[in-house]
Amino acid sequence: MEVVRIxxxxxxxxxxxxxxxxxxxxxxxxxxxxxxxxxHREYKTVEAVRDVSLKVEAGEFVAFLGPNGxxxxxxxxxxxxxxxxxxxxxxxxxxxxxxxxxxxxxxxxLVMGQKNQLWWDLPxxxxxxxxxxxxxxxxxxxxxxxxxxxxxxxxxxxxxRPVRELSLGERMKMELIAALLHNPEVxxxxxxxxxxxxxxxxxxxxxxxxxxxxxxxxxxxxxxYMKDVAALCKRVVVIAQGEVQxxxxxxGIVDSFSKDKIITLELGEGQTHEGLExxxxxxxxxxxxxxxxxxRADVSKSLAQILDGYKVVDVAVEDLPLDEVIAKLxxxxxxxxxxxxxxxx
Amino acid sequence: MSDSLKSxxxxxxxxxxxxxxxxxxxxxxxxxxxxxxxxxxxxxxxLWWAIFQSMNPANPNEAxxxxxxxxxxxxxxxxxxxxxxxxxxxxxxxxxxxxxxDGEIKKxxxxxxxxxxxxxxxxxxxxxxxxxxxTLPFALVFFLCRSYFSNGFPDLVTFGAFVASLLLSFALGFxxxxxxxxxxxxxxxxxxxxxxxxxxxxxxxxxxxxxxxLPQPWAAIVGYxxxxxxxxxxxxxxxxxxxxxxxxxxxxxxxxxxxxxxxxSRLAYNAGLRRYSGYGG
Numbered sequence: 001m002e003v004v005r006i007x008x009x010x011x012x013x014x015x016x017x018x019x020x021x022x023x024x025x026x027x028x029x030x031x032x033x034x035x036x037x038x039x040h041r042e043y044k045t046v047e048a049v050r051d052v053s054l055k056v057e058a059g060e061f062v063a064f065l066g067p068n069g070x071x072x073x074x075x076x077x078x079x080x081x082x083x084x085x086x087x088x089x090x091x092x093x094x095x096x097x098x099x100x101x102x103x104x105x106x107x108x109x110l111v112m113g114q115k116n117q118l119w120w121d122l123p124x125x126x127x128x129x130x131x132x133x134x135x136x137x138x139x140x141x142x143x144x145x146x147x148x149x150x151x152x153x154x155x156x157x158x159x160x161r162p163v164r165e166l167s168l169g170e171r172m173k174m175e176l177i178a179a180l181l182h183n184p185e186v187x188x189x190x191x192x193x194x195x196x197x198x199x200x201x202x203x204x205x206x207x208x209x210x211x212x213x214x215x216x217x218x219x220x221x222x223x224x225y226m227k228d229v230a231a232l233c234k235r236v237v238v239i240a241q242g243e244v245q246x247x248x249x250x251x252g253i254v255d256s257f258s259k260d261k262i263i264t265l266e267l268g269e270g271q272t273h274e275g276l277e278x279x280x281x282x283x284x285x286x287x288x289x290x291x292x293x294x295x296r297a298d299v300s301k302s303l304a305q306i307l308d309g310y311k312v313v314d315v316a317v318e319d320l321p322l323d324e325v326i327a328k329l330x331x332x333x334x335x336x337x338x339x340x341x342x343x344x345x
Numbered sequence: 346m347s348d349s350l351k352s353x354x355x356x357x358x359x360x361x362x363x364x365x366x367x368x369x370x371x372x373x374x375x376x377x378x379x380x381x382x383x384x385x386x387x388x389x390x391x392l393w394w395a396i397f398q399s400m401n402p403a404n405p406n407e408a409x410x411x412x413x414x415x416x417x418x419x420x421x422x423x424x425x426x427x428x429x430x431x432x433x434x435x436x437x438x439x440x441x442x443x444x445x446x447d448g449e450i451k452k453x454x455x456x457x458x459x460x461x462x463x464x465x466x467x468x469x470x471x472x473x474x475x476x477x478x479x480t481l482p483f484a485l486v487f488f489l490c491r492s493y494f495s496n497g498f499p500d501l502v503t504f505g506a507f508v509a510s511l512l513l514s515f516a517l518g519f520x521x522x523x524x525x526x527x528x529x530x531x532x533x534x535x536x537x538x539x540x541x542x543x544x545x546x547x548x549x550x551x552x553x554x555x556x557x558x559l560p561q562p563w564a565a566i567v568g569y570x571x572x573x574x575x576x577x578x579x580x581x582x583x584x585x586x587x588x589x590x591x592x593x594x595x596x597x598x599x600x601x602x603x604x605x606x607x608x609x610s611r612l613a614y615n616a617g618l619r620r621y622s623g624y625g626g
Contacts, residue, residue: 082454083622098622105457117452119363121370126363133359134458136352162370 010094012186012218013056013079018088020049020074020242048074049085050242058185059216063223063233063250067330071242072222076188079220080110092186106135109179113191116171117178118163124174125159128181135182142181149177153207169200176207189221193228205231226322238329245329250322257332258325261299262318264291268311279306288313293320356458357466364470379478382430383486386423393418411558417584419493421555423486424580429552430479431511432518432575434468438542441526442535445621454618461523461614468519499583506592510579513599518575520606527610530617551577557586571602 023043049071064072084098095104118127132142150156153173193201238246267288279302280294397415401408444450453460550572
């Protein structure tokens, strides 16, 4: 499944057999157990990241997909140096992240959709000024970059308003500006559109797309919104149970994990749908439209037979919706009892 | 001046400025909090009057507690208020612990800025904002209560030592409470620890009564503790209770404790980060 990439020299992000496990206290229910817990505690080792190896080239926009608790955020935390690994190695732009060298910190940015890095009661502009000092941004670069980012995101008029008075979408835009002021070469985005409405989501997607294309920065994104991923990323890495389950193009996921296609027919007048079930599972009937899910390998054969035996006005053959494939993939990788054929069916 | 020094000074200056701006954002709470601090003066004066009256009902002004007359006691109390205006750090420990628990500390791991230095300069800003507002009321109170200062204004050396002790008590108070907050790396909740500390600090810093009225061996034991420098020491210096060699020794000890807690906060922060990073983040 792993896409083998032929690399010249070192990749901008290089992860080799990264493992992160930690102990968590097993708290049991009830007062008696709570009292017992005062003296004797049972710990369980959680393997958040089991064995992740990955290479990302400069200028790539890569999405991390995976169910909750799969190890995506842990991987981003490792790469931004917030935590250090149990074993394995990683470099980002040649730096070992968890050494937390100031030089490294000035070259990347981490945006967490659920965390706020701006001063809550002050206008965003004040936080930006502080960032200018922290990241040692030259005054001319600072105002140029700020103007550019603010106009791209359409928040120029909001810079002077206290952050607490901004909407979630506006705040996220300010967070992005704060993260990009120092022109990071690598950007880690952890669910940047979480909780946003469709319009705000779309705005942020458009901004990220344009920004990344212009600056050619390297971006790693985690998101649960397939639309984000489809709009932004050419490469997708599916992580589940702390391991890379898939690494390749988004379309490739559908090929790899779904062996079905949907044939949608528009039947001619007077034509019934009787007998169509022998070609596959009937997904939806909304006369005169009928959708049949059938094996990819059988599509042409089935289609020929249908066109032969039925009066058909129009026909469309499509892949399964991406969300559905991903959901199935997640369900599969989260439950090891299922085998590969379950995913495919 | 080298560029890197210049830029690290600029960061501190901006932290200070931004924190000041933040203080101004909470001006209502801030003004009320500042003025409310003056209210306990009245109850304290009445309390000590009652105590001295019970000792010598005919002439309370003649009564003494271990060398302190009623006037001295009120003067002492007013001076500890000044000391505490420097050394008290409301919300610092809980703020640090909350940052650790809620993961806000990540910001300080990702961005090229140091948490303790950041908090220190924010706190300097808080204090500057506080003094700006509180200086006038303080001056008024001292003017109204000038008769309680029976020795008058101290000489220049004593006054210099008083100012130095106030500035150092700020740093000591900051690093001491920062250390308590950093315990949050090991304990989920530090409020009980903070409560115990506050309780000890309340009595043993000299905020409630001058520590030298304690009987031996308590006075000696308390004399070795760092928290006496948070309130008792500056006041005692101003009143001329500590002079000469003893003053030099105490100033030395104050510097020692400040450096000690500065070092301890650094060690705790580094060890805490190692634990935090190893544990899960």
